[in-house]
Amino acid sequence: MCPQCSKCEQPAVYLRRYTSEALCKVCIVKTTEERVRRTINRNKMLLENDRIAVAVSGGKDSAVLLEVLSRIERDFPGAEIVPFTIDEGIRGYRDEALKAARKLVDSLGMSLEVRSFKDLYGVTLDEIVSSRNEKGLGACSYCGVLRRRAMNDVARGLHADVVATGHNLDDEAQTVVMNVMRGDGRRIARMNRSRSEALEGFVPRVKPLSDLSERDIVAYAYHMGLPYHDIPCPYSNEAFRNDLRVFLNQMEYKRPGTLFAVMHSAEGIAELLQKGTELDKTGTCERCGAPTASTICKTCEMLDDLRE
Ligand code: SF4
Ligand code: ZN
Ligand code: ZN
Numbered sequence: 001m002c003p004q005c006s007k008c009e010q011p012a013v014y015l016r017r018y019t020s021e022a023l024c025k026v027c028i029v030k031t032t033e034e035r036v037r038r039t040i041n042r043n044k045m046l047l048e049n050d051r052i053a054v055a056v057s058g059g060k061d062s063a064v065l066l067e068v069l070s071r072i073e074r075d076f077p078g079a080e081i082v083p084f085t086i087d088e089g090i091r092g093y094r095d096e097a098l099k100a101a102r103k104l105v106d107s108l109g110m111s112l113e114v115r116s117f118k119d120l121y122g123v124t125l126d127e128i129v130s131s132r133n134e135k136g137l138g139a140c141s142y143c144g145v146l147r148r149r150a151m152n153d154v155a156r157g158l159h160a161d162v163v164a165t166g167h168n169l170d171d172e173a174q175t176v177v178m179n180v181m182r183g184d185g186r187r188i189a190r191m192n193r194s195r196s197e198a199l200e201g202f203v204p205r206v207k208p209l210s211d212l213s214e215r216d217i218v219a220y221a222y223h224m225g226l227p228y229h230d231i232p233c234p235y236s237n238e239a240f241r242n243d244l245r246v247f248l249n250q251m252e253y254k255r256p257g258t259l260f261a262v263m264h265s266a267e268g269i270a271e272l273l274q275k276g277t278e279l280d281k282t283g284t285c286e287r288c289g290a291p292t293a294s295t296i297c298k299t300c301e302m303l304d305d306l307r308e
Helices: 025-042 060-073 094-107 117-121 125-131 139-157 169-181 187-191 214-224 239-254 258-276 298-307
Strands: 014-016 021-023 051-055 080-087 113-116 162-164
Touching: 014 214, 021 025, 025 060, 025 214, 051 060, 051 139, 060 080, 060 094, 060 214, 080 094, 080 117, 080 139, 113 117, 113 139, 117 139, 125 139, 139 162, 139 298, 169 187, 169 214, 169 239, 169 258, 187 258, 239 258
Parallel strands: 051 080, 051 162, 080 113
Antiparallel strands: 014 021
16 A cells, blocks of 8 residues: 555655655645745745746756746746756757757746857857867866856846756755865855855856755656656766765665755855855956956856867
8 A cells, every 4th residue: 555645645656755755746746846935035045026047958957947936936926037048059969958948938838048159159069079179178168167158148138137047956965075075175165155145247046956856856847747858968977976976875865864964064164164265256357358256267268279
């Protein structure tokens, strides 16, 4: 016999291990949305009249993010959601993911803003990868820097007050441990900047799913029947992250709550570092005027290297 849902009388279909809740379909959906609301309120991520640019990739995390935010937003008539996708130009991957993103956005009666690396930088990621010389960086290094800039520029162009991304608890905990294991603990302070600490020139970024595990997200997406694309990027070379995913999943299984404990430690470290040090100062890039801590921003430096 099926165990009973901890919240109602229905048969449970999912065990949320870190809260020991057995949940039925209806309660998976309800409690997931409640958790996101709590995360948003606790960290003051969103305000009532925000224009929220939601980064949609076509994957499950951002599908859940958009669905949940669109439900929460119904209670805030002054708020507005603008979904957007950055198309890096990865043939067979981003074009496929875009189809799923469009399907979801259509089902919510919204329209999707799409900006590509090609429009913004005159070059696709596929072209960068095939033209880079032997000193060239890995695909993800180009992709990360250029996408971060693209997201900020798009959000500014859309007059958004805030950008929401679909990072989940597993992603965040993996990133913390990766930074520690690379000896880059200071990065933890930058990872957890709150909305009010956004640097000048940057649209603040928030992660409303950061208290939901990947399992929670898959359960929600499955029970809501959300369309998403689940094929890995052909350039994905995330061996280190994958090792940590396996390790952290094992620890989470043995000791439910481990992922939250990692995040709690990271918040404590970030708080101490921020108290003891001045946050990075930003000036503006001599070339393009974007905010940067050096004279030339990372994007211009990268594009210059590629032109050489
Ligand atoms: Fe970009 Fe790397 Fe992610 Fe592919 S795996 S989308 S190249 S960051
Ligand atoms: Zn229930
Ligand atoms: Zn620049």
